[in-house]
Every structure is written in C-alpha cells, then in structure tokens.
Amino acid sequence: MLDELATAGRENLDPVHASQYDSKEDARAVDEVELLVEWGLDASSLVVDLGAGTGQFALASAAVCERVVAVDVSEVMLDQLRAKITRAGVTNIDVVRAGFVTYRHQARAADFVYSRWALHQIPDFWKSVALTRMRRAVRPGGVLRLSDIVYSFDPAEAEERIEAWCATLPAIAGPEGAWVRADIEEHVRDEHSTYSWLLEPMIERCGFRIESAVRSSDGFFAEYIARAT
Numbered sequence: 001m002l003d004e005l006a007t008a009g010r011e012n013l014d015p016v017h018a019s020q021y022d023s024k025e026d027a028r029a030v031d032e033v034e035l036l037v038e039w040g041l042d043a044s045s046l047v048v049d050l051g052a053g054t055g056q057f058a059l060a061s062a063a064v065c066e067r068v069v070a071v072d073v074s075e076v077m078l079d080q081l082r083a084k085i086t087r088a089g090v091t092n093i094d095v096v097r098a099g100f101v102t103y104r105h106q107a108r109a110a111d112f113v114y115s116r117w118a119l120h121q122i123p124d125f126w127k128s129v130a131l132t133r134m135r136r137a138v139r140p141g142g143v144l145r146l147s148d149i150v151y152s153f154d155p156a157e158a159e160e161r162i163e164a165w166c167a168t169l170p171a172i173a174g175p176e177g178a179w180v181r182a183d184i185e186e187h188v189r190d191e192h193s194t195y196s197w198l199l200e201p202m203i204e205r206c207g208f209r210i211e212s213a214v215r216s217s218d219g220f221f222a223e224y225i226a227r228a229t
C-alpha cells in the first residue's frame with residue numbers, strides 16, 4: 001500500500017502551516033456550495049470530502065446538506081477543522097483521519113464526492129485507485145467535484161511554463177505567511193500533479209462521465225464535475 005503520510009506533503013503535516021492555512025488559502029467554499037446546489041446538493045445529501053484539510057468546504061456544505069464526512073491524512077489539518085466545528089457547534093460533520101486509498105466508506109452511498117487541491121499528493125497509479133474508491137462510495141448518478149493543480153500544456157513546453165509559474169510568486173512571504181516561489185518549486189519537485197490529458201481519461205475509466213471541465217488559462221489548474229455512471 002501507498003504510505004499516504006509519506007506523500008501527504010511536508011507542509012500539510014506542519015502545525016504552523018495548518019494554523020496559517022485559512023489565511024493563506026481561500027478555497028472559495030461558498031461559491032463551491034452554490035455550484036453544487038445547482039447540481040442537486042440539498043438537505044438530504046451525503047457528502048464525502050477527501051483531503052478536506054481545515055474544512056472550509058466541509059463547514060460551508062454542512063450548512064445545506066444532511067451530513068459531511070471530512071477525510072484527511074493530516075492530524076494537524078484535522079485539528080484545525082475539529083476546533084472550528086466545536087466553535088460553530090456543528091453536529092453533522094464526521095471527521096475521519098484516513099487517506100484517499102485507506103478511507104473505507106461505511107455509510108450509505110454518498111450523493112457527492114468532493115476533493116480540492118489534494119489528489120496531486122499521490123502518484124498516478126494511486127490516483128486511479130482513489131478514483132475507483134470514490135466511484136464505489138458514490139451512488140450511480142452521484143456527483144464528483146474534483147479540483148486540483150493539473151497541467152494542461154504540452155510536455156515540450158513544460159520547462160518554460162513551470163519556470164513562468166514559479167516566477168509568479170515572491171521569494172519571501174508577507175506577514176500572513178502567503179504562498180512563495182519555494183511552495184511551487186516543492187509542488188513540482190515532490191508532488192504528483194499530472195496532465196489533464198492523462199487525468200481526464202482516468203476519471204472516465206474509473207466510472208465517471210465528465211460533465212464539465214474548466215482548465216485555467218495559465219495551464220495549471222482544472223476543475224471537473226463528473227457523474228457516476
């Protein structure tokens with residue numbers, strides 16, 4: 001089995017990073033929930049959020065659905081989520097420490113599987129294992145919302161494109177610990193972002209039909225809505 005702590009990403013296991021995550025990264029959770037409401041998210045929905053992190057999406061979606069299962073390998077990220085759940089008095093989020101390939105879905109089939117900026121942590125073979133598990137966790141016709149750092153340029157352009165991407169961030173963080181160039185360098189070097197032209201057939205091969213694919217114009221991000229077939 002894949003060691004999902006070894007591939008979790010150095011920063012995701014760092015308590016300082018976890019405590020600063022929400023000020024560094026706005027996961028646009030309210031927009032995401034609004035989008036998923038258009039795809040049928042409602043008060044009867046069961047949502048599984050894989051790689052939930054500090055739970056920006058889990059908390060926003062819990063306000064409109066029946067139950068959220070928030071799954072992450074990182075105890076320090078989940079500590080942030082647990083503290084927010086306690087402060088907000090939320091009772092319909094189950095927090096599970098597990099990974100994409102170790103999580104075993106026990107509840108009824110989910111209506112939505114959600115994953116943002118996390119699947120790139122594991123190599124491509126394991127992404128296919130994870131996507132197969134997601135397909136088993138969701139009911140036929142259920143929805144996968146997958147957003148990630150995904151490359152949509154040609155391999156021949158890779159060196160130039162990656163260098164240009166690195167150059168978009170400063171070398172030194174501001175007071176709130178914002179993302180810096182070294183974060184992109186670490187992502188490219190140590191993590192497993194793949195090409196859209198590999199990931200998209202993989203999503204479909206694992207039992208989903210892609211209904212919407214939005215690839216950012218800079219070639220580094222992709223957002224999918226896919227239905228379980």
Ligand SMILES: C[S@@+](CC[C@H](N)C(=O)[O-])C[C@H]1O[C@@H](n2cnc3c(N)ncnc32)[C@H](O)[C@@H]1O
Pocket residue numbers: 004007008009012013025027050051052053054055056071072073074077098099100101115116117118121122
């Ligand atoms: C960049 S954060 C994204 C968190 C959240 N989804 C968001 O959009 O704000 C990546 C998260 O993926 C988690 N992660 C890394 N490897 C994982 C794995 N194999 N299974 C589940 N979660 C994983 C990390 O611990 C971290 O919380």
